[in-house]
Amino acid sequence: MSKPRLYTAISLCLLIVLGLGSYFWRDDTPNPGPVQAHSYAKALARAHNGEPGAARVLYQQLARDDLSPIRRASLYAELPNYPSPQALKLASNDLQHDDPLVRRAAIASISALVPGPQRSLLIGPMLDDEEQSVRFAAVDALLGLGPDDIGLYFAPLQQALDQYQAVLEQQTDDATAQVHLARLYAHEKNYEPAVTALERALKLEPDNLQALATKVRLLDDQGKTDPSREVLARALQRHPEAAFLQHELGLWLLRHSQHEYALLALARALELEPDNNNYRLTLATTLHTLEQVDVAQKQLETILARQPANRKARVLLIEYWKETGQLQNVQILLAQLEQQNPDDPLVQQGL
Template sequence: LLPAIVRATALSLLRNYPDNKTTDTFTAALQDDDALIRYTAIRSLENLDQETKLQLIGPKLYDRVLAVRMEAALALSSLPISALRPDDLQQFKAGLAEYKAAMRYNADFAPQRYNLGNLAAAIGESEEAINYYLQSIGIDDQFYPAKVNLAMQYNQLGKNEQAETLLRQVVDDNPDLFEVAYSLGLLLAEQENYSEAATFLGKAADGMPQYSRARYNQALALLKLKRWQDGELALLKTLEVEPDNREYFMTLANLYLNFKQTERARRLAEQILQKEPGQQDAQELLRMLNQKK
């Protein structure tokens, strides 16, 4: 592998470990002599807050390399137009035009139509985004990213039946896409189909054991179904992953207290404090229970 490709790959992997140090690394990479490194750095900084993104990525709208300029424009496309400096606005629009032209050049391929759909979605043009996603699916019915993003657009427009159909297709065809199973579970819960929601959220939680939010949402669906014991077990699993999570702790503690299971609530608080001695909610619950003795 070429050194630049190795370095760019390493930068991409750092995105999985977001902290101040990695942000500093990406920021420094924006000034690298190699365009691939600058391009990768921009992609790695897309989730920053608005002000920081403008400060760091805005200057890349003027980069000497087309791919870097296009990526900078794409990264800034999710921001309100009013957030851009007037001096940058023309260059931003030029970057988007260059990006669209590049995607249309190879528009016979599903990913290019999909990318145009993503751009349209980012700048708030929902109908155009939907059209591009449908075109992408028309070219390649197995290109699931277009189906997932089309489902997200339908959901935002309140067309949940169409969104559900698409997500079910993707999950059926790709059983290991646990993130999509999670999205489907959330959608079903939104529609108050808690039974199926619990099933898909559980599938997602099993496939992503360290993503405790999936298990927590499964627990909420189970509690809606009054499956108290199953809900309790799911909540206990969330606390195994994140013992300091206040929301998870309070949900389980309130479940115990609602059923007057004070000893279980006490054991829960004690167990959490063994793992996280500074957990204030557990301290408060234990103090309250001791006062009632």
């Protein structure tokens, strides 16, 4: 073989070897970024919309260790609609997450998932968290519990509560902080500093509806019925089209056992804000109290038509249909719930 041909053959062999090497040595692992992002978005949408298999894909996403804190926290906003031992385990594990945002989200989720005593056992240790915002989130989650439910965490809760109040006391130019401070004091029936905090809030923002509603409840809790009614009436005169205040009026009337009048206010609130499912839920329970069961059921059906993931509305509708003997409708709702979350305690309980 002539030298030119020999060199050509050697060159071809080298090209073949290099080509084969690059084929065998290349990294065939697909880029996980776009696929994972898509699966996350899809799982979040399925959970939010209450689609079949929602709980499974939600749990799968929470089992990942590569999600950003904000994405992980967004998943926890949906978790209370999908209770199960697995859900509680995932949330409990994330109480130890590195990011405070995730720990706070897990606390909020557990608060909605479990009853008092068990909630105290899970969240109580977070009162000693190194991050102040997490400690305060634990306080908010435990405040509604009685001393017996709080148990061994009563002293740490009081200590963290004192710190929380001290921090909010310094935020005198923040109306939202002052309203929250007033609620913390009111929970302890410490009314004088609660009133002071509300006065600061209303001085900053005279038409702050949250502050006005808190003032109404604060006066009501002290047995000052007439002053609380006057505050609410003046607020409604200034803001007659405020759905929030109409709803607060309904709640005030419910507290004073005036259910028929409350019904008018609650219906008005929903008329002003028809997409507010919380208002519709309150209206449904009030209708049920007044033995208007059919209308109450229709309100709950409307919620589920718009928000199939709303477990609270689904559970209430199941209860109301059981009361009226509509077991076929109960079975339909349970079957839908089983499609969403086969491990839901209500599904396990059955009829």
